Amino acid sequence: MEQKNKLQKKSSVSKIKNIQTESKNSKSSNIEKTVEISFESALQELDAILSKLEKGNLNLEETIKLYKQGAGLLEICNEKFSKASGTVTIIKNNIKEIFKDEIETC
Secondary structure, three states, rough: HHHHHHHHHHHHHHHHHHHHHHHHHHHHHHHHHHHHOOOHHHHHHHHHHHHHHHHHHHHHHHHHHHHHHHHHHHHHHHHHHHHHHHHHHHHHHHHHHHHHHHHHOO
């Protein structure tokens, strides 16, 4: 009986490791597939996924699939937004530097 429990625990641990590995692999492959998507398109797809999830009429497998896709899209949106925000900050700082003398005399 004790040996059977040990085998079940090992089996459960193996399944968990496989799920974690599959999850990591699928997340990176989802991101690789959608890296070239625009911010606006990713946001639209994310909105469509959220609408489907909010309806609540999906089975568990489909819900998880959509959740993973949404997480990948959210990561892409965050990366693109951060990059754009950094670019705006650089431009703003350059404008301040260019017009520094004029701003000081006003």
